[in-house]
Amino acid sequence: MATSDRFQAHDFYLMDELLSEEHRLIRESARAWIKKDVSPIIEDYAQRAEFPKQILPGLGEIGAFGPYIPTEYGGSGLDNIAYGLIMQELERCDSGVRSTASVQSSLVMYPIWKYGNEEQRQKYLPKLATGEMMGCFGLTEPDYGSNPGGMITNFKDEGDYYLLNGAKMWISNSPFADIAVVWAKNEAGRIHGLIVERGMEGFSTPETHGKWSLRASATGELVFDNVKVPKANLLPNKSGLGAPLGCLDSARYGIAWGAIGAAMDCYDSAVRYSKERIQFDKPIGAFQLIQKKLAEMLTEITKAQMLTWRLGVLKNEGRATTAQISMAKRNNVEMALNIAREARQIHGGMGITGEYPIMRHMMNLESVVTYEGTHDIHLLILGFDITGIPAFK
Amino acid sequence: MKILVLISKAPDTTTKISFTDGDTKFNDQGVQFVVNPYDEWYALVRALELKEANGGSVTILTVGDATNDPVIRKALAIGADGAVRIDAQPDDAYQVAYQIAEYAKDQNYDLILGGKETIDYNGGQVPGMVASLLNLPFVSNASKLDMSGNTATMERDIQGGVELVEVDTPFVLSAAKGMAEQRIPNMRGIMAARSKPLQVVPAAAVDGLTSVSSYELPPAKAEVRIVDADNPEELIDLLHNEAKMI
Ligand SMILES: Cc1cc2nc3c(=O)[nH]c(=O)nc-3n(C[C@H](O)[C@H](O)[C@H](O)COP(=O)(O)OP(=O)(O)OC[C@H]3O[C@@H](n4cnc5c(N)ncnc54)[C@H](O)[C@@H]3O)c2cc1C
Numbered sequence: 242m243a244t245s246d247r248f249q250a251h252d253f254y255l256m257d258e259l260l261s262e263e264h265r266l267i268r269e270s271a272r273a274w275i276k277k278d279v280s281p282i283i284e285d286y287a288q289r290a291e292f293p294k295q296i297l298p299g300l301g302e303i304g305a306f307g308p309y310i311p312t313e314y315g316g317s318g319l320d321n322i323a324y325g326l327i328m329q330e331l332e333r334c335d336s337g338v339r340s341t342a343s344v345q346s347s348l349v350m351y352p353i354w355k356y357g358n359e360e361q362r363q364k365y366l367p368k369l370a371t372g373e374m375m376g377c378f379g380l381t382e383p384d385y386g387s388n389p390g391g392m393i394t395n396f397k398d399e400g401d402y403y404l405l406n407g408a409k410m411w412i413s414n415s416p417f418a419d420i421a422v423v424w425a426k427n428e429a430g431r432i433h434g435l436i437v438e439r440g441m442e443g444f445s446t447p448e449t450h451g452k453w454s455l456r457a458s459a460t461g462e463l464v465f466d467n468v469k470v471p472k473a474n475l476l477p478n479k480s481g482l483g484a485p486l487g488c489l490d491s492a493r494y495g496i497a498w499g500a501i502g503a504a505m506d507c508y509d510s511a512v513r514y515s516k517e518r519i520q521f522d523k524p525i526g527a528f529q530l531i532q533k534k535l536a537e538m539l540t541e542i543t544k545a546q547m548l549t550w551r552l553g554v555l556k557n558e559g560r561a562t563t564a565q566i567s568m569a570k571r572n573n574v575e576m577a578l579n580i581a582r583e584a585r586q587i588h589g590g591m592g593i594t595g596e597y598p599i600m601r602h603m604m605n606l607e608s609v610v611t612y613e614g615t616h617d618i619h620l621l622i623l624g625f626d627i628t629g630i631p632a633f634k
Numbered sequence: 635m636k637i638l639v640l641i642s643k644a645p646d647t648t649t650k651i652s653f654t655d656g657d658t659k660f661n662d663q664g665v666q667f668v669v670n671p672y673d674e675w676y677a678l679v680r681a682l683e684l685k686e687a688n689g690g691s692v693t694i695l696t697v698g699d700a701t702n703d704p705v706i707r708k709a710l711a712i713g714a715d716g717a718v719r720i721d722a723q724p725d726d727a728y729q730v731a732y733q734i735a736e737y738a739k740d741q742n743y744d745l746i747l748g749g750k751e752t753i754d755y756n757g758g759q760v761p762g763m764v765a766s767l768l769n770l771p772f773v774s775n776a777s778k779l780d781m782s783g784n785t786a787t788m789e790r791d792i793q794g795g796v797e798l799v800e801v802d803t804p805f806v807l808s809a810a811k812g813m814a815e816q817r818i819p820n821m822r823g824i825m826a827a828r829s830k831p832l833q834v835v836p837a838a839a840v841d842g843l844t845s846v847s848s849y850e851l852p853p854a855k856a857e858v859r860i861v862d863a864d865n866p867e868e869l870i871d872l873l874h875n876e877a878k879m880i
Contacts, residue, residue: 249648255664262704263824266711270819277818304821317821 242288242595246280248272248333248509253543256550260322267323271303271330283335284595287457290450294417296338301372305331305342307350314354315367321556325498325549332499333506335598336605337458339499344413345369347492349376349422352434356476356484361436365420377418379409379437379463380485386411387618388633390482394425394465396435403475405435405468411612415461416448422476423463424485434476434484443468454608456601490566493613494556497549497569500609501542503602504577507584508538510597514588525587534583541576549573564626571619578606635690635781635803637681638738639714640748640760641674642696642724643667643705647753657848660754669705672749672809674712679814680779681747682713688781690744691715695737697722697730703832710827711819717830722837729842731763736838739768744803745786750775750810758808765806773799777812 250272257265278299286293300306308324310316317323324346332339350369353361368374385391394407405425415421421437421444437444443466448459479487512535515526525531552569555561581603585592592599610616618633625631645651646666654661669678681692694714696702699721706717720733738746746765751758758774765772776799778789790797791810819827861869873880 262707263828265704266708266819266824267821269708270711270821270824273816273818277816302820302822303818304824308821312825317825 242284243597244281244284246276246334247513248276248506251505251508251539251542252546253539254547256546259550260326264323264326267304267319268326268330271305271327272333274299274303275330275334279334279338283338283457284598284601287335287337287601288595290452290456292337292341292417292457292459297372297375300331300338300342301370303327306345306372307354307366307370308346310346310350310354310366310370314362315370316350316354317370320553321494322550322553324495325553328495328499329502329505331502332496333502335457335601336499336503336609337455339495339502340413340455340458340608343492343495343499344378345372345376347495348378348488349420351491352378352422352476352484352488353436355487356434356479357436358477360473361476365436374419375414375417376420376422377412377414377463378485378488379412379415379421379423381409381411383408383410387615389424389485390432392424392426392432394423395427396425396433396470397428399469402469402471403435405437405465405470407465409463411449411460412446412463413455413458413460413612415446415463416459418446421446421463423465425465431480432482432484433480435470436474436476437463437465437468437470438474441468441470452608454604454606456604486563489613490561490563493566493570494552494561496609496613497545497552497566497573500570500573500577500606501545501549503606503609504538504542504545504573504580507577507581507599507602508535508542510599511535511538511584511587514591514597518589531587534587538580538583541580545569545573545576562626564623567614567619567622570613571616571623574606574610575616578603578610581606635684635688635744636742637685637690637692638741638743638746639673639678639681639692639694639709640696640734640746640764641678641694641705641709642670642698642752643702644670644752644754651851653849657850658846660849667701667705669708670749670752670754672751672753672811674709674749675816676809676811676813677747677749677807678709678712678714679817680809681745682817683814684745684779684781693718695720695734697724697733699723706832707827708819710830710832711823712817713823715830717832718835719832720835720837726842726844727757727759727763728844729840731760731767732840733838734760734764735767736840737835738764742804744784746770746804746806748806748808750808761806761808768806771801771805773801773805773807775810776807777810779807779809779813 304317307316308319312318380389396403396405423435423437445464446461448461515531516524518525585599621632646668649665652661685692692714693716694709695718697720724730748761762772776788777791780787784803788799
């Protein structure tokens with residue numbers, strides 16, 4: 242199994258010149274940590290379908306949990322480009338590692354910061370920022386995936402507490418999370434966010450086994466059987482479907498950056514392999530068909546880098562729209578999937594083994610292309626933006 | 635303990651090296667610079683460990699223009715308390731050492747640490763010259779450094795063994811592999827580095843003593859031949875008839 246990491250970044254259009262000195266330091270530090278602590282073990286954990294929990298404090302140290310959360314709550318107070326760069330470095334190693342950080346940052350810390358009250362922020366955010374406390378995000382249900390607005394999970398006001406019932410499915414980090422940000426309907430059918438803590442009676446988190454994708458990330462269910470949730474755990478400052486969708490905007494933005502990381506890793510490995518592998522007395526990189534693949538990969542990576550950097554600038558200015566984020570998420574994940582497939586072919590038979598990261602990236606990306614809005618749902622979001630006509634139903 | 639660590643930038647090891655101006659200048663276009671590993675991993679980290687154990691301060695010093703600021707910021711993020719940049723173009727070892735000595739002479743450092751060499755020009759002369767200009771003892775290539783009060787014990791890797799050296803502060807040392815382990819800056823360090831002082835000092839008037847007449851790249855690597863381990867006869871034949879080494 243591959244334990245060495247020879248990755249070198251690719252920056253064909255000198256995009257690094259658009260980054261600040263601090264951005265680059267953040268990225269280099271994240272990369273150095275990944276190469277030292279995560280790359281040597283990731284293949285083994287993915288093969289065994291286990292999440293490497295020992296990396297959680299390290300993820301906290303490099304600032305992967307809530308990079309844009311203000312420092313007063315334990316975050317790093319960074320901009321969206323820094324957030325994107327960290328996600329890119331993590332997904333360059335493994336989409337599962339990036340998923341854990343995305344969920345913690347955008348789906349747990351973000352709603353507590355934006356929709357929570359001061360007490361909730363003080364109580365949860367500093368511990369979430371270090372990784373001492375881990376969270377998960379429960380929106381998807383067995384019968385409501387692309388259509389989360391139809392959710393059945395609900396809560397009733399019982400005077401002293403809320404009584405929560407229902408079930409969530411496909412929840413990243415659920416098997417080990419200490420808290421869950423759960424989206425559920427009140428008696429009037431309005432969606433609210435609730436913080437459910439591990440240990441509350443009637444709350445369980447069975448793990449989902451047998452995944453061929455995101456194997457180094459733990460996925461599970463959230464089951465609520467008459468769970469008494471304290472009233473103080475309701476996120477008071479936003480409700481309705483727009484609340485969870487706001488979190489998704491932030492997570493999808495991170496995925497747009499992350500997917501470039503996975504693509505770069507596949508491309509990087511393919512370039513190296515095509516120079517080292519000799520067939521017909523030549524390195525296979527000498528053949529035009531291989532060069533075409535490599536040239537197209539680099540072109541697509543470069544286009545995605547420019548698109549995503551611009552999106553980051555817009556997001557910093559508070560101007561990035563949901564549809565713009567959809568375009569970048571959709572484009573970049575597809576780009577990464579295509580590159581993973583082409584890179585796999587360049588590696589020949591070796592491409593299907595754990596000696597190279599290709600097949601792991603390719604399988605991981607099959608989740609990434611589905612979660613946070615499926616590939617097709619993003620078309621509908623763009624289509625709605627273009628025509629003004631929603632085609633969801 | 636007041637410690638000064640000499641830091642310089644060096645091209646990343648994956649850099650494609652080329653020259654300009656009739657092969658008299660290194661072409662730094664598009665080159666990624668890193669903190670010279672001997673300065674960062676060994677000298678700086680050991681200095682920080684000594685500070686953490688005994689108190690005091692760690693200042694880093696670089697001779698060069700503002701293009702050095704990223705490596706300075708990284709060293710601050712790793713944990714140095716403050717930085718000094720002497721605003722001079724580093725030309726040769728003597729000129730650099732002179733700038734450092736001029737700055738350091740009335741700062742009363744207990745310890746001045748540098749790397750054993752930079753990984754680009756591999757000169758390895760600056761710390762020794764600084765010691766000489768400041769009239770301080772110098773220990774080169776130390777792979778271990780321990781302090782007890784004002785006395786330092788050092789290990790130097792020598793042919794076939796280890797030399798143990800003892801010296802009292804103040805002194806100058808150049809650090810070799812083994813003195814400490816790499817530290818990766820964490821986010822707290824990166825944020826703290828924002829507000830740490832970087833003092834820019836004007837250059838002292840001094841000329842270098844040497845100049846480079848030209849650079850040359852090493853010859854391209856010869857092709858590698860892989861011989862099956864079960865077939866030593868083939869290896870002997872190749873060494874004898876092709877390489878003509880035996
Ligand atoms: C590994 C993994 C981790 C996940 N982590 C989380 C998590 O942490 N939290 C969370 O809440 N969820 C999570 N999810 C769930 C994920 O967001 C959903 O899988 C996703 O939203 C799709 O829902 P679904 O699987 O029910 O597919 P469906 O919605 O059933 O979609 C099936 C197919 O139908 C298509 N389709 C659906 N509606 C339309 C339409 N109107 N027009 C055209 N085509 C349509 C889809 O594009 C798709 O191709 C995770 C999923 C995976 C695989």
